Amino acid sequence: MSGSEAVASCAGREGCASISPVPDRSAEAVDLELLRRIAARDDSALAALYDRHSRLAYSLILRIVRSAADADEVLQETFVRVWTRADSYDPRLGVPAAWLIRIARNRAIDRVRARRVREAISVTPATRDDGSVAVPEPETLITPEHELLETMTSRAVGSALAHLPATQRQLIEAAFFDGYTHHELAARFGVPLGTVKTRIRSGLAALRGRLEQFA
Secondary structure, X not given: OOXXXXXXHHHOOHHHOOOOOOOOOOHHHHHHHHHHHHHOOXXXXXXXXXXXXXXXXXXXXXXXXXXXXXXXXXXXXXXXXXXXXXXXOOHHHOOHHHHHHHHHXXXXXXXXXXXXXXXXXXXXXXXXXXXXXXXXXXXXXXXXXXXXXXXXXXXXXXXXXXXXXXXXXXXXXXXXXXXXXXXXXXXXXXXXXXXXXXXXXXXXXXXXXXXXHXX
């Protein structure tokens, strides 16, 4: 099964319904085991990882791209990248959830940049037989339902972030929206590297829990 097919089966939700519950272990241990299985091309492990983190990843992606349609595509790209690069995960760079969110952030930023390039390209308008300029109707995939979802999700993310302690919220926003590494965050906020990792880990867990309530 290809990465896109595996992700599509997860996104359909029904494809993940038959997965056995993950044993009650620490979140980091569970994610590490899932990444090991994904690297061995176990698509059920990708489905389990998708169930655990897709809502948080989507919410953070949407905050960057500001488009529900783009966020859907970036989310799929994120998990395809996880499928193809699971064997490259390095525990020294952070917990699996942070690694996944970092992939999502980078893909989201790439999407925004690509969109800006497309918008900057000028298109020569067509000319009608009478010499007047025909202005094409803009194409869009955004529906009222997408706009409502975008608004609701943005509010949910804002609310979830607002409920975090300031020490966690500042680190998460700096890491995932501004692109700071853990080492840079430790220097910027004057706290030990281990503290940075612990606060981000616990903050992501809290965010995921609040966003699951939103769903």
